Amino acid sequence: MLDLKHIRNDPDAVRKAIADKGEKADLERLLSLDEELRALIVEADELKQDRNVSSERIAEMKKKGEDASELISQMRDVSARIKAFDERMAGLRDEIEALALTVPNIPHPSVPVGKDEDDNVLVREWGEPEEPCASPRPHWEIGEELGILNLPAATKIAGSGFICFVGLGALLERALIRFMLDVHTKEHGYTEVSTPFLSNRDAMTGTGQLPKLEEDMYRTSDDDLFLIPTAEVPITNIHREEILDGGRLPVRYVGYSPCFRREAGSYGKDTRGLIRVHQFDKVEMVKFVEPETSYDELESLTANAEDILQRLGIPYRVKTLCTGDLSFAAAKCYDIDAWAPGVGAWLEVSSCSNFEDFQARRSGIRYRPEDGGKPGFVHTLNGSGLALPRTLIAVVENYQTPDGRVRIPEALRPYMDGLAEIA
RNA sequence: GGAGAGGUGACUGAGUGGUCGAAGGUGCGCGACUGGAAAUCGCGUGUACGUGAUGAGCGUACCGAGGGUUCGAAUCCCUCCCUCUCCGCCA
Numbered sequence: 402m403l404d405l406k407h408i409r410n411d412p413d414a415v416r417k418a419i420a421d422k423g424e425k426a427d428l429e430r431l432l433s434l435d436e437e438l439r440a441l442i443v444e445a446d447e448l449k450q451d452r453n454v455s456s457e458r459i460a461e462m463k464k465k466g467e468d469a470s471e472l473i474s475q476m477r478d479v480s481a482r483i484k485a486f487d488e489r490m491a492g493l494r495d496e497i498e499a500l501a502l503t504v505p506n507i508p509h510p511s512v513p514v515g516k517d518e519d520d521n522v523l524v525r526e527w528g529e530p531e532e533p534c535a536s537p538r539p540h541w542e543i544g545e546e547l548g549i550l551n552l553p554a555a556t557k558i559a560g561s562g563f564i565c566f567v568g569l570g571a572l573l574e575r576a577l578i579r580f581m582l583d584v585h586t587k588e589h590g591y592t593e594v595s596t597p598f599l600s601n602r603d604a605m606t607g608t609g610q611l612p613k614l615e616e617d618m619y620r621t622s623d624d625d626l627f628l629i630p631t632a633e634v635p636i637t638n639i640h641r642e643e644i645l646d647g648g649r650l651p652v653r654y655v656g657y658s659p660c661f662r663r664e665a666g667s668y669g670k671d672t673r674g675l676i677r678v679h680q681f682d683k684v685e686m687v688k689f690v691e692p693e694t695s696y697d698e699l700e701s702l703t704a705n706a707e708d709i710l711q712r713l714g715i716p717y718r719v720k721t722l723c724t725g726d727l728s729f730a731a732a733k734c735y736d737i738d739a740w741a742p743g744v745g746a747w748l749e750v751s752s753c754s755n756f757e758d759f760q761a762r763r764s765g766i767r768y769r770p771e772d773g774g775k776p777g778f779v780h781t782l783n784g785s786g787l788a789l790p791r792t793l794i795a796v797v798e799n800y801q802t803p804d805g806r807v808r809i810p811e812a813l814r815p816y817m818d819g820l821a822e823i824a
Numbered sequence: 825g826g827a828g829a830g831g832u833g834a835c836u837g838a839g840u841g842g843u844c845g846a847a848g849g850u851g852c853g854c855g856a857c858u859g860g861a862a863a864u865c866g867c868g869u870g871u872a873c874g875u876g877a878u879g880a881g882c883g884u885a886c887c888g889a890g891g892g893u894u895c896g897a898a899u900c901c902c903u904c905c906c907u908c909u910c911c912g913c914c915a
């Protein structure tokens with residue numbers, strides 16, 4: 402959510418952001434309702450002041466034994482008017498709040514303006530996207546043949562778009578999770594957290610998934626809880642409605658979680674294998690930082706995610722998302738794509754975003770500066786570090802051998818009981 | 825799920841209809857005292873919104889959340905949420 406004062410002061414910047422991001426938000430209505438509300442507040446506050454002063458007088462009169470009935474009946478009328486004002490204002494506030502929640506974050510000036518993913522800008526590449534063998538095979542073939550993947554079983558259990566790892570496949574998944582968590586906690590300075598995998602509406606609204614993306618989420622109808630689409634939701638909400646001590650910043654968390662996504666509207670895309678599924682594991686990094694440092698923190702966050710791929714020896718590229726591809730809540734975002742030779746594609750394994758104070762304002766996450774100044778909103782960032790199935794695809798496809806084995810990257814071997822290959 | 829107790833400011837803890845944004849204490853900040861410190865004393869110490877010049881000031885709201893009663897609610901009534909204790913159930 403943006404600061405209403407900011408929207409009021411610079412509506413053109415907000416209009417441009419809405420257009421550049423390809424979002425829809427009724428800014429004009431928001432502005433006019435805001436103006437209407439402020440006028441009502443002035444009137445209502447005057448009446449309330451009258452009520453407060455008169456109530457005090459009534460108390461005094463009664464104490465002295467004077468007759469206050471005339472003033473009381475006067476105030477009865479004032480109170481009724483106040484009530485009417487309050488109701489109108491509450492209605493306006495609800496509508497303003499609902500509208501404000503649909504206004505997207507404003508892209509950072511360094512973000513290229515563009516329509517869709519074709520306008521994203523390549524920042525850097527690492528490694529050589531090579532063919533590990535003459536005709537590299539896709540992960541689903543390799544996985545099935547080695548008996549580490551049983552997709553028909555997952556379909557029996559939950560339907561298409563779910564995964565069932567078996568034996569060394571399951572171990573590989575677990576090894577990747579532990580490897581990533583270890584690197585981020587021991588070398589990158591993150592504190593590991595393990596959070597609920599369901600979250601309520603407030604938490605979902607705080608990080609910006611709601612109200613826009615309700616259709617994309619699994620919801621439990623009896624309790625109105627949502628299966629989290631990313632650990633960003635629970636981890637960011639750890640500090641909802643708090644004022645953090647400025648000396649504590651930056652706060653860096655990393656957590657593993659499964660992620661649940663209905664992928665509504667993406668039917669027919671990437672239907673084979675593990676590329677696009679309804680449930681996947683992910684290690685997620687989240688930072689709470691002072692506003693001045695958030696763009697530096699975005700660079701280091703991205704570097705932390707890249708480090709995982711480098712240690713795994715997987716070629717990747719980093720892109721800056723253009724305005725049209727930038728998510729609703731983000732001000733700037735880098736996507737990291739890993740090379741997958743079997744499917745012959747770059748797979749997005751991480752999205753590293755700076756939300757500036759957009760999520761913090763929705764979630765009420767503030768900090769008190771060390772110099773004792775007024776509390777301000779923190780900047781929040783998050784990035785995958787990394788998404789598991791696609792990383793696993795990259796490992797399996799890059800490390801496949803011509804005779805159908807899969808070598809284990811050196812960095813993972815300690816987590817695979819020293820195993821050098823799956824055969 | 826059942827029974828009971830309770831949710832007040834950074835913390836602790838008063839407050840059962842008006843003088844309460846809220847006593848007292850702790851903590852924190854500034855000052856005095858001191859060679860320096862401790863102790864002691866004095867002053868100060870919430871957030872949001874509106875108004876105003878994004879100042880001073882003024883106003884309004886906030887005592888778990890939302891409704892209600894009343895001229896007036898932290899205080900009374902209703903609903904919900906959360907915490908604690910006991911019982912039941914359960915990994």
